[in-house]
Amino acid sequence: MRKSALEGIVVLDFTQFESGTVCTQTLAWLGATVIKLERPGTGEQGRGASADQAGADSYGFIILNSNKKSITVDVKKPEGKELVKKLIKKADVLVENFSPGVIERLGFDYATVRDINSKMIYAQIKGFGSDGPYAKFPAFDAIGQAAGVVMSVTGEKDGPPMHAGVNFADSGAGYHCAIAILGALYQRTVTGVGQQVEVTMQDVMINFSRSTWCRQFMTGDEAPRVGNEMPMAAVAPCNVYPCKPGGPNDYVFIYTSRVPDSPQWKRLLKVIGRTDLLDDPRFATPESRYIYKEEIDEMISEWTRNYTKHEAMEIIGQADVPIAAVLSTMDITNDEYLRKRGTMVEIDHPVRGKLVIPGNSMKLSASPLEVKPAPLLGQDNEEVYKGLLGLNDFDLKELEEAGII
Known part of the structure; x- marks a missing residue:
């Protein structure tokens, strides 16, 4: 035994x-x-x-x-x-x-x-x-x-x-x-x-907060509040995106790695039908994507609003892009x-x-x-x-x- x-x-x-x-x-x-x-x-x-x-x-x-x-x-x-x-x-x-x-x-x-x-x-x-x-x-x-x-x-x-x-x-x-x-x-x-x-x-x-010192070392200032962004460095996409039917937790969180020439970003564009942006210089690097993060967020939101959070998670996750539905206590219980x-x-x-x-x-x-x-x-x-x-x-x-x- x-x-x-x-x-x-x-x-x-x-x-x-x-x-x-x-x-x-x-x-x-x-x-x-x-x-x-x-x-x-x-x-x-x-x-x-x-x-x-x-x-x-x-x-x-x-x-x-x-x-x-x-x-x-x-x-x-x-x-x-x-x-x-x-x-x-x-x-x-x-x-x-x-x-x-x-x-x-x-x-x-x-x-x-x-x-x-x-x-x-x-x-x-x-x-x-x-x-x-x-x-x-x-x-x-x-x-x-x-x-x-x-x-x-x-x-x-x-x-x-x-x-x-x-x-x-x-x-x-x-x-x-x-x-x-x-x-x-x-x-x-x-x-x-x-x-x-x-x-x-x-x-x-x-x-638990060790990684926040990365931002302080890079900027020379105390680590700031960044909402849904990453505490270490500026990167996009990195946010919650609305899903149907529009309840308080009907969102998914999507993030793509900040490595240069990120394959996750490219795969995300393919999933949401925006391959026309693959060679767009505005989105060529993690740094440039952060500059245009509002456009990226709206573009992703336009896609996610057509799906429930579970559907969006399944589709994007299957494409090997980091995503999670925002799961509540009731979601987890069931x-x-x-x-x-x-x-x-x-x-x-x-x-x-x-x-x-x-x-x-x-x-x-x-x-x-x-x-x-x-x-x-x-x-x-x-x-x-x-x-x-x-x-x-x-x-x-x-x-x-x-x-x-």
């Missing part, structure tokens, strides 16, 4: 909302046993955030916590702290993304955890570096985007800075942290000891191929019922995965406390009655 990539790795999950939960969900999807440690009664803050149904976990929580286990423990009580210390002795990884200073006040700073288990990989996700001037500042996704270049280059040329429509400072930090943890786990196989991992949203957004691939999966949540949610984006041929619903609060108390710590029914009842779990 095939094993998962991280089978046998135990992760203590002190995370909440998105950045930390993405990290631990990624590790769970790779086969680690991820144990969420949550407050008795209320659980992680994300369970109740934006909840629209009494007694039901929020959709956000469900989407970000599949394949995990949930136990309850009051870490502010001495008995709760002792339970966590026992878990630390058994675990390989601890991940937290509380506001700055919280994990330390709870008594589980890195030095304390390292003394309990020297092999522990101790990972933290914050908004800003712990040794910098903003170390104590709280942060959410848009804060990371603002502090990490992204907002400065997002939006129309003459408009204000904008944050991206998805939380990729949060999720990006989560994935970066998961990668760092994997590296630390591998290094531990050589050294036998763990280490501290720190990932900040500001650092991650700067890392995509049969993405269902079959496992990019979108149907789960049967015990409270919410059947939901189609984004699944695991990593495909490992020797590591099968079934996406399981996010756990209910304290769902795995008995399994973890009995199986991992060796407690008995009397112990559990006593802890529950005392409000420890």
Whole structure:
């Protein structure tokens, strides 16, 4: 029987909302046993955030916590702290993304955890570096985007800075942290000891924005907002083009490479029936095409308006020209191929019922995965406390009655 990539790795999950939960969900999807440690009664803050149904976990929580286990423990009580210390002795990884200073006040700073288990990989996700001037500042996704270049280059040329429509400072930090943890786990196989991992949203957004420095180097000025254009250099075509029937997302995005004598540009002209422009000097180079980008955009739009976005994508894509339909959440949900691939999966949540949610984006041929619903609060108390710590029914009842779990 095939094993998962991280089978046998135990992760203590002190995370909440998105950045930390993405990290631990990624590790769970790779086969680690991820144990969420949550407050008795209320659980992680994300369970109740934006909840629209009494007694039901929020959709956000469900989407970000599949394949995990949930136990309850009051870490502010001495008995709760002792339970966590026992878990630390058994675990390989601890991940937290509380506001700055919280994990330390709870008594589980890195030095304390390292003394309990020297092999522990101790990972933290914050908004800003712990040794910098903003170390104590709280942060959410848009804060990371603002502090990490992204907002400065997002939006129309003459408009204000904008944050991206998805939380990729949060999720990006989560994935970066998961990668760092994997590296630390591998290094531990050589050294036998763990280490501290720190990932900040500001650092991650700067890392994602690396290519924007190309424009700064070429012009000597800060990288500008360019709308739908490429951040690295001026190129055309590079835009969204309208399709029928004209709904809010009835567009395709088309781009042709900026290499000299681009074959993609020539193939595009053939597809849209404008071979008369193949030798037109106005469109001979990427630079000259950018000068006449308005004419190019109108010419392409005239063609795309005759097709749906799926038809246009099929025709132009088959001609080996880069194109994508602008797909919405509903488009993706209803995509049969993405269902079959496992990019979108149907789960049967015990409270919410059947939901189609984004699944695991990593495909490992020797590591099968079934996406399981996010756990209910304290769902795995008995399994973890009995199986991992060796407690008995009397112990559990006593802890529950005392409000420890």
